[in-house]
Amino acid sequence: MTHTTPPGWYPDxxxxxxxxxxxxxxxxxxxxxxxxxxxQSGPAPQGTGGFGPPQPGTHPVPHGFGPPPAPVPAPVPAVRRGPGGLPRAVPIAVGAVAAAALAVTVVVAVVNSGGDSGTAPAPAATGAPASRPATAAGKHGSKAGAPPADDPSLLVDELNGITLPVPDGWEKPTSTVDDVTTMETSHSYECPGDSASFCxxxxxxSRTADETELPSAEAVAKADIKDAADSSYDRDLVGDLNYDGITSxxxxxxxxxxxxxxxxxxxxxxVRTGAGPGGYVQTVAFPSPLGSESMVVVRLAFDAGPDGPPLGGMDTITSGIRPVGDATSGGVGSSIGH
Structure with a gap:
C-alpha cells in the first residue's frame, strides 16, 4: 500500500x-x-525518519515517502522602491560592492608597501598624473643662460648666435619688409623724398652674409657697404626713393x-642724399660665434643732423655685440640716445 503526503501548507x-x-x-x-x-481540524499524516514535511496528525507516512523539505528555491521578494523611484535594495547592493572594493584596496596597499614602513606607497591610480621632472637645463633646450627673445634690452639673432644691445629710445619691430633681425628708433617721420612713407x-x-664665396671678413664688409647704403638711403626694397637717392x-x-x-x-x-640731411652707414662683418663657416653682417644706419642718434652709438652697439648665452650680454649701449 502506497502512502503519499496529502496537499497542504507545510513549513518552508x-x-x-x-x-x-x-x-x-x-x-x-x-x-x-x-x-x-x-x-487544522483533522488529522494529517506525518513523515518519519526526516523525510517529508512535518505533519500534525496521527497517520504516519511510511519511511522514504513524502515530499523533500523545501525542494524549490525561495522566490525573490518584490523590490520596494523608495522616493524618486530608486529601489531600496540598491543602496544595500552598492554598499556591499563598496565594502568589497575597500577590502581589495587595503590588500593592494599592503602588498605595494611590502611591509616596509620606510617605503612610500605608490600613487593612487585615480589621482592626477604625477608631474614629470623638469628637463635638465641646456640638455634639450636652448643654451643655459641664453637671453629671452622678449628682453627689451637685447636684440637676439638666434640664427647667427649673437645679441645686440638695444639703446634707450629704440624698439624691436615685430615684422619688417626684409625679414631680418631688426631694431630701430621709436620715433618715425615722413620720409623727405616720399611723404607717403615713414622713415x-x-x-x-643683423643677418647672414650673402657673399659666401668671399674669403675674409674684410672682403665681406667692403662688398656689403654699398648694399647697406642703398637699402637705407637710396632705393629701398619696394623701389621707393625715400630720400631722393644717394648723391655721394x-x-x-x-x-x-x-x-x-x-x-x-x-x-x-x-652718405648725402637728394632730400634730407643724409646719414651714416656702417657694415660690420665677422665669423659666426656658433663655430660655423658663415659670416655675420650687422648693418647700422644713423641719420645725420640734430635729429639723428649720436655717431658714437655705432661704436657702442658694435662693442656690445655678444655671443648668445654670454653672461655679460645686455646693458651695453643702454645709454645711447636717439
Missing amino acids: TGLTATERWWDGAAWTAHTRPLDAVPQ YHGRVT HTRLESRSVTVAGRTGYLVRWR
Missing part, C-alpha cells in the same frame, strides 16, 4: 516563518506567513675690429 525550510503549498505531488510557488496558519632716424639689422658718399673708416670674440672688419660711410 528555505524561508523562516513561512509555509509553502504542497499540491500532493510537488511544491508550488505559493507561500504564506507562518502566523497565518489556521488550526626712422636710426636702424640696425665718403668713406670714414675701414679697419679690423673684434666682435663677439671673433676678428671682423668694419667699414663706415657718410
